[in-house]
Each structure stands twice: as C-alpha cells, then as structure tokens.
Amino acid sequence: MIVSLKDTLKANWQDVIYKTVPVGFIFGVLFSTVSFFASFGFTNIQLLFLPFLTGVFSGIGAIIALAATNILTEKTTLGKTTIQVLSFVLAATTNTVLVLIIFFNQEIMSIRFEAFFGILFGLGLGAIYAMYSYKVGQMQERMEFLEALAEKNKQLQEASRKLAITDERNRMGRELHDSVSQGLHGLVFTLHSLRNVLQEPNERITSILNHMEATANSTLDELRTMIEELKPSLLAEQGLTKALTVMTDLFSQRHQIPINLDIQTPDNLSAEVELAIYRITQESLTNIERHANAEHISLTLAIENYDTLLLLQISDDGSGFNVEQYTPNSLRQQFPSSHKGKGSGNGLLNIRQRIEETGGTLKIVSKINYGTTIIAKFPL
Template identity: 30%
Template sequence: MHSEKTKNMVTRGMGQGILFSVLLGAVIIYILSSYGYLTPWSTWDRWIPFGATLVLLLVGVGACYGFFQAYRTKVKLERLRETLLQWEKGSVMRAVPELGSDEIGRLGEQLSRISKKWEEQVSSLQRLSTNNAQLAEKARISAIVEERQRLARELHDAVSQQLFAISMTATAVGRTLDKDFNRAKRQVALIEEMSAVAQSEMRALLLHLRPVYLEGKHLEQGLRELVRELQAKVPMEILFEMDENIHLVKGVENHLFRIIQEAMSNTLRHAKAEKMEIRILRKDKAVKVVIRDDGEGFELDDKKQASYGLSNMQERVNEIGGSILWITAPGKGTRIEITVPVMDEESEVTPDYGR
C-alpha cells in the first residue's frame, strides 16, 4: 500500500511537471510571436517537425523536473516517516534529520523542537521518579517491615490451617480405609485438593514477601536474586538475561523491578506456565524489557486488566516515560514488551546506590 502511494505521488509529480512545462512553452511562444521574434513558416512540412520536437522537448523537460521534485519530496517524507515510527516505538532520542528549507523542512524543524521538549519531559519524569524514590525510602522502611510481618502471619495462618485440615483428613483416612474404601478414596481426593489450595496460597504470597524495592542493589543483581530464589521454590523454569551496558537511574530501576515482579506474580498465580523468560536489552537509546511465558494466556479486556494488575504496570511505565505492549491469547501464552527511553545523563552516570 505504501509503495503504491509512493508511485502515485511520483506519477502526479511528473504529470504536473509536464503540464507546467507545456503551458510555459505555449506562453513563451505566444509572447515571442506577439513581438515578432518568431517568423511563421508558410508550409506545414516545416511547422509539424518543429512543433513535434518542441512538444517532446517540453514533455521531457517537464517529466524530468516533475520526477526530480516528486522524488525529493518522497525521500524527505520517508525520512520523516521513519523518525515518527521510531518515536512511536518509544525511541524519543531519535533526532529529526535535515530536510531542507522548504515546507517539509520547516515542518521537520518544528518536529525537532517538539522532540527536544519531549526529551526534556521524559528526563524530568525520570528525575522526578528518582527523587520520589529517594524521599520515600526512609519513610517506607518501617512500613515495609510491618507489611512483611503481616503477610508472613497471613501466610503462616493460611498454610497452617490447610496443613491442619490435611492432617485431620489423613487421620480419618487411616481409620476408614478398612471399613469404607470408597469414603477413604474421597478423603484422599480431598487431601489432594487442599494441598493444591495451600500451594496456590504459597505462590500467591511468595513474591509479596520479597522486598518491594531494590534496597540498594542494581537492577540486574536484584532480579537475579529474585529468580534464583523462585527457582528453588517454584517448579517452573525461569530464564533471565540482561545486557551488561545498561545503566539506569535509581527511580527507573525501581519501577522496572516492580513491573517485572508484578509480571512474575501474575504468571505464578494465573498462567500455569512451565517456562518463563525475562530479557532486558539495550536498543539504541532505549531499554527494552521482554517477559514471556508459555502459560494459558487470556483475553485482554477491561476485567482482565483490573484483576491481573495490568493497570498498575501501565501506570508505572507511564511514570518513567515508557511504553508497554501485551501480546496474549487463550492457550498462546503471554508476552509483555516494555520500552523505556534512556536519557544521555543515564548512559553517562552510574547511579549512586551507596546513599
């Protein structure tokens, strides 16, 4: 479709050039004839070759001029379109190329000014998130401890109740096994069901007993520790990769850690997956996070976005000036792609975690 539009634009440009050239030639001939600079021939055998040659010359010149102008315009629009596509993907650091001094060039200059303001806004958002993280760190330490203790009590109480029920049912199985075999089978099935419920509760609260922020660690270190701990407790294969040349400010790392933590929690609770992959890559002037599992997937509607905590993930991505995309369907697993622009100051300064 795009190629067809490009051809149509070049064709229109050539047609306009031919029309302009023919009209201009006719005007020049008329003016020269009016002032007596052209002497008409008395016979048609001299007019016809002259006229045909002149028309062909004008058509050729007009076609070449129209093609040249249309091609230049096409190239400029292609470069501008490529830049806008990169902006749409989250690469706000992509500069608008030089497009000349015509209308398209002035449009490019205006977009360049918009791009600079956009960069400043994203940079301000990320600096603000870092400042907020630093200001909130001391105030939340006691709250984190209390929350962990509360969750630990809930986990202990819930699992203890399930274990007590399993223990009582197992005792009943021993008493009824010889007397009523069918009843004993039902009790065994009940034990299996209660065990599954206890396991689900453990998995649901497992990540929430983890630190809610990195607590002085780099993003890679915090995620590797989280993955290592989960692999020891959860029967699911978890692959984690992160490029070495990624340095982000503290606020951005905290948000990415929470987003990935939320995604892992959703997978443990809902996906019934056997494998999960987490990859953090550097793409030009942006960081791309890809989270994928081979679980059940789901229909992406308003209800799912609320129940799966997807709106919280979207809000966190917005706070650091990034974009997020969910790719999922029932029975097809889930893929999450997050793109966060990296400001110049982030790529040059390693965040200070010692304070």
C-alpha cells in the first residue's frame, strides 16, 4: 500500500498543485479584497500575505485529499462519491486546524472575529458543496449503473436473438439432413436398383432413368449446399471459442445451471470439426436440459496426444442411465433429443453420427444417479 501511495503521489502531485494552488490564490485575492473594503482590520502586509496562504492551504488540502482517496480506494469498498466526500472532509479539517494554529499564534499574526467568521463561512460553503456533490455523484453513479445494466441487457437480448436464429437453423438443418436428405439418398438407391432389375430396358426407359438420377443427384448437391449455408452465424463470425462461450452462458442463465468451461482450440481446426463440436455441444445441452435434471455441467475442449487429438468432454451430475442396455441401433428410440415434435433430431444417435462423420470416436460413460459424460475425440 505504501509503495502504491508513493507512486500515486509522485505521479500526480505536480498536476494537483498546478490545478489547486492557483484556485486557492484567487480565493485569497477575493477574500483580501472583501476584507479591505469591509474594513476587517487586516494590515496591508496581512492582506498581501492572505492569497499566498490560501494557495498553500489549497495545495496541502489537495495532496491530503489525493492520499485519502488512494487509501480509501485500496482499503475499503466504499463508493466513489463517498470516498470523494470523506477526502474533502479530511482535507478541510486539516486546513481548519492549520488556520487555527496560525491565526491564534499571536506572535505570527493576530486574528479578528470577522476573519475567523470568514473562514468558518468558507468551510460551511465547502460543506454545502460537498453535500451537493455527494447527491449529484450518487445520481451519476446510479445513472452509470443503469446505463451499464441496460447495455448488458441489450447485449443479452442480441445474443438471445442470435441463439434463437441459430436454434432455428439447427432445426432446419436436422430436418433437411434427417428427412429430405435421407429420402433423396433412398430415391437414388431405388433408381439404381430399378436399373439393375429391368431386363433390356428400351432407350426411352433408360433416358427417363438417367434424367431421374441426374435430377435426384443435382437436388442432393443443392441440399448439401443449403445445409452448409445454415452453419451458425456466431460460429462463422466469431469462432468456436466465442460461440461455445455464448451458448453455454445463455444456457446457464436460462436454466440456472452453472457450467464450468475449459476451452483450448488449435489454430488449424477444420470448419467441419468446428461445426461438429458446436452441434454436439448444442445437442448435449439439449439432452441434459430435457432428461438429466442436472445441477452442474462441465465442458472441456483440450488438445491431447502430442497435438494429434482434440478432446471434447461434456459431463453432468444428473440422473444418468445404464449405458450397457443401449446399443447405437437403440439410441434412436431410447434417447430422442426432443419429445415435443416430429422430426426434431435423434439425440445421442445424432451425436454419434456427427462424430463418426469427422473421423472421430465417441465414448459414453454413465451410471444411474451418477450423471453422464460424453467423450469425443477428433483427429487433428
């Protein structure tokens, strides 16, 4: 604290002196002028001496106020306005004591009642100004707090809006991938099978089959492009770390479930893996919300195995389930990601598919009443 105080005084004392001493000197000139015309009884030498004295007192008071402000800021949790008022009171009290010592020492200077009254009047005006400053400062602090709160709410609303858009894009992407895309794949496969079944098809039938296959493949390519364009805007604009942070923060605020984050992302991570990690995290949080009844969640994204693997681990302390009872084929029926509508995704099966599509591996660790951990590893 002492070092900090010395540093503060060393850095600011000249600026404080330059700003306060001239003000005190001007006040002294005004007081001397009033004393001269009001016949307070000061000698000419005393009247000339007063401006210099008030200037010195102003400088001393400012230095005391600066030191008090620094100490109170470091050692207390008082508000800025309260600290300023206390610093002023301390500086004014010190100056009052100095004035009384000087003026009551008859060897240095005699004092008249009018002069002492003027000093008290000046301190009274200072106290009134301090109270006014205190009230104004409190109002300013409240306004600053409300403005900061409004800005935070604005940011939260904007993030919520983006998340809502992202959720809708995710839903549309899953619908297109799980329903339309699979249907087109089935159509192409059926056309291939039909071509093989037909014995010596004529030119007209062959032309129709070729046209249908070309149309189906073209539509499938366009669909893949549409699904890629539905990539979350937050992920595309601000990167994986920011996207995961915003997603988990909003989830935590919405459901009052604390989430511990530990995110480390490599520089060379492909867009495909980034999107998979984002979707897997989103799907996992949805499953936790609807099935786990968890109180705590942790998410870890870390580089492992000498920079050759990327680990994504999502854990909760919820209800858990018996992993041994479920196979990949049964996950579609047992763990839907939503019970609220048709075609809303396939929960853990969807997570498994996304991981396998990027060449990764999935491990699920869970036990009834002991939570669930999703462990996904992606090659780098």
